[in-house]
Amino acid sequence: MTTAGDTEPFEGDDRQYSPTRLQGWLQEVNGPERARPEQYTRAELADLSPRAFLLHNDNREVWHANIGPIKTPQLVALHEGLREVVESNRQDGDKTKPAALLDAYPGLGKSTAVREYGRRLFRKQVELRGETTPSGHRRVPIIYIALSGNTQIRGLNAAICRFYGLPVTGDADTLAERAVDAVLSMKTAAIIIDDIHFLAGGKTNSVRMANQLKYLSNVFPVTLIYVGVGVQQRGVLHEGFSGKKNELAQFGRRTTPLTLLPFQINDEEGREHWQVLLKTIEKKLVLADKYPGMLARDLSDYLYARSTGHFASLMSLINRGCLRAIRSGHERLDKELMNQVKNDAASEESRQELEAAIEAGLLTSRPARRRRRSA
Template identity: 40%
Template structure:
């Protein structure tokens, strides 16, 4: 039997956008928000058939696991830094633009910040200028390129060309790849290129030196702003281009790029505790449980911070699992005991255990 919740699941299923292709990125940019899901109380849950309850709980699992992006202090600050750097995006094509480096420890929302900013920029540009360039090419204001372990100069060019779907990506010589990438960027009037997972590059290795130099070369030839995203890039010597000692003063990357650090939430100060509580309140309002109550997250702000160390990635993992337990056990709300039952990710568990 097809239930109304099965119909909701069909229309609001988990998305699997491949942001590394222009089709996937375009789908992500223009994806409509999920249809709001009805909240049922205990009496209404009890009135459902077994199949209806199964479908409704599956729908709730998708809803609870996909909260909206919250405008945290970290996100607002990061947007402000990117906006400042983007001021140079208005320079004429023969002038160099600056770059942004979103740099932090894992699970602090770096990729979310980069992709949401880029999505907003993409939408604004298409609204103003349309889907086609004056020469009739598809307008792609943003290109998104995630790197992988051991990425070489050739790999970087291939990934960029594959984003655009260039037919010669697999046939061109190494020397041709860079020129083709520059042509794609110019033809599609791309203005932001997001390079994600840059920490996979070892900048002290020969391949890392080549990639670093190539990125500088692309910045010289492409009228775009690069947004680099990675884990602990300063420690990995990205800004120093792998140079040591006095030679680091000659690293162009350090002058051309602006570091945007993302910090975990802290509750030591009054302002920090207020920001953490505001985040929990926003997430609390999103959750679909039969017995929700004001404060079911904010009342446990300290416990949630202790278990996640203020890392938003660990927090969302914990809340996904807490909602699962609340539904599976019939508690239908989040309590201190239920929070203690949640198995957190390894990093959060290890650090909390030593605190």
């Protein structure tokens, strides 16, 4: 006999939205925390009806795909740096507000980390000042946009207008005026601009890139938070301090560089941080045969070698491993299962060298006190 619950459609907890649009950003900022699925034993899984078993697995799959953000030491340090820059920028509109630049390698979770900061700041401002401005507009304290390849100034201004749901017709100046009106009416205090390395001219001409970023700081009375890869290597900040180029000097003086580092296991502190991360992730996994030490003890070196200490690579690997463990009925993570899981190309290219160093005893992810305890 079937009940209505056995046949009703089930959408699942997938949340499809774009944070580069206001409605999507509001969903990310204000969306409810996900409920962790029940932790069942194998016997309890076997007692579920076929329909309940499918629903439980669906909930587990979307849960594992969205674990985080996790308060790693790197994320905490980044948020402290952002708070110092962004929340000290209380200057009046006639003054240019200093910007922040998060410049780091790919695969470290830069975008997620900065959006999490933006989400927290957004909610803090709304709680303090209310959901509407004195003029009756929705309060949008911070916005998020992402650039695509070879973006010009017009395209950047259009991205800001598109976020607010404004028309994207007209030249760069028209779009800028439209965007500034929205910034002022909705009391926007900060703009996150992701993938800033796609700004036209950034690959070869640091002066041109600095000029375009300087234009933004002059036009928009907000704190600009840039996120990119290899931006400082193009000389946008460093050349400016020598005084050789005025444009670079001005941009360098107005911008505070921040970074997000991969996990490293070359010293005891780094190994301790890696262990804490794995223990935190392990607690969040919902697998029937999960056990204490599954990640932090038995897979610590393995996971480091396969992720090269990059947070995003690690989470992709674990998410895919959990999917395989659920669908195969294995219900745990171990080397045999994880060896069947594909990961990103950059991690796989570096894997052999790290594995060789670990096997030769030249490198370990386990702190010394744990090695002594297991000896």
